[in-house]
Amino acid sequence: MDPQQSQFSYVPSTFSPQQQPNPSMSGGGGMMTMQYHSQPPNNNNMFIGQPSQPMAPTSNTNVPQLQQEGIIIIGGHPSQQQQQPNFNTSQSMMFGHHHQPQTMTTSSPMSQPIMMQPSNGPVKEQWVKEVLDVSSEYSSDYGARNVIGESRVYPLHEDSNKAWVPEKERNNQEFIIVEFPFYSVITGVRIYETYNPGSIVKISCLPKGRDAYKRKFSQDDTVRNSTEFMFPNDWITLYEGPPQQPLFKGKSNIFSPPLMTNGIEPKILLITMNTLQSESWSEIDAIQLIGIPTEAEFLNGMKELWAGAVLAVSSEYGNGWVATNVIGKPSVYPKYGDDSKAWAPKSESGTFEFITLDFLEPLLLSKIEIYETYCPGALVKVTGYSNHSSMESGTVLYQGAIEEGLPDLARIKTIEVLGGGGVAIAKSIPIRYLRLDIDTTRSKGYYEIDAVKVTGFPVVGLGMSRTL
Incomplete structure (x- = not known):
């Protein structure tokens, strides 16, 4: 009974929640060039019943420090904003051998997460139930569905085939869209970055009632472009900030930023990364949604x-x-x-x-x-x-x-x-x-x-x- 090797197609992309990329393809001899023409989302359209101005950034130096071995939780981001690359980008990809793993555990200070929480109700944590879409995957072994369920790599800082690894090492915009089991009034997000952390620049969600979708699976063992959202213009920005790779060199990290939220009730999140400053592949092991549950069965102790x-x-x-x-x-x-x-x-x-x-x-x-x-x-x-x-x-x-x-x-x-x-x-x-x-x-x-x-x-x- 011989295990069969699954086939995988590598297709990189950039992503705007408002508009799917329009690819034009050329290439040969082992190289493929993909050009995408997609404008950044209009922030005015990204908020539904939310303030039009984002929260003021909070410097990491002002966040209370707690000591906990193997964990770094960032509760703010640097006040010095860095210019973001334009979404109109030309991308090239070359097929080759993957990077060699390096392993390191870390004992580092933990920043107290800053979360806007409703004043009452029990806060519960959920792990990812399903991956709905992804910009790219290095291979099926390093696929996006590795983020489903509990963390399996953290607190190690290592290149692991138990995490999601994008197809390109750097110079790329990447994203992953995940779904959780239950709706809850969101109070926080934890993203387990287990190799070259600091690339997350945006966290968005679809609110309850605007998150309907259809699946359209392919035969190439990937979830890329497998989901059609019924309301693709209704993403709400929960967090946006610059890349922070220099803060986490050689360390794993749980990224838990302050959220721009006011009673939003999602179970679908979009995580966007900018890997331009990453020394090597940026990898995500798991994602948690933290919030006050609103579904009666979840709330009542199932x-x-x-x-x-x-x-x-x-x-x-x-x-x-x-x-x-x-x-x-x-x-x-x-x-x-x-x-x-x-x-x-x-x-x-x-x-x-x-x-x-x-x-x-x-x-x-x-x-x-x-x-x-x-x-x-x-x-x-x-x-x-x-x-x-x-x-x-x-x-x-x-x-x-x-x-x-x-x-x-x-x-x-x-x-x-x-x-x-x-x-x-x-x-x-x-x-x-x-x-x-x-x-x-x-x-x-x-x-x-x-x-x-x-x-x-x-x-x-x-x-x-x-x-x-």
């Missing part, structure tokens, strides 16, 4: 559980691709490929398979997420059970046809546990076990699952016993 045990399985490939690989958090995602850290059934195609998982405690389910990391689309049914005695007659939570023609990308198959009229059918049924039924009759390769997560309300405290 819980997430990963599969804790495998109760039964139809077959497994073996030699690494065993069923117990599904237990716990993802080991493969967001990578795509035939990987022995995921579960694969014994046969490549033409069979009906299943796996039954124990999440160790019951939840009143709201959502199920299946991390499919190779040849996705074969899941056709999910059944939930409260206890062992109910294994013959469970609750069908999802049933659907085989999904054909999906791109060669790892994905999270998300199942909202909803019935008619949007009412959650499992909110009154405690679910501890899930059976996943898989139809590989039309699979183009081994169907592989990396992990399974459920979200719901804990049964304890709702008048129900944890032991069912």
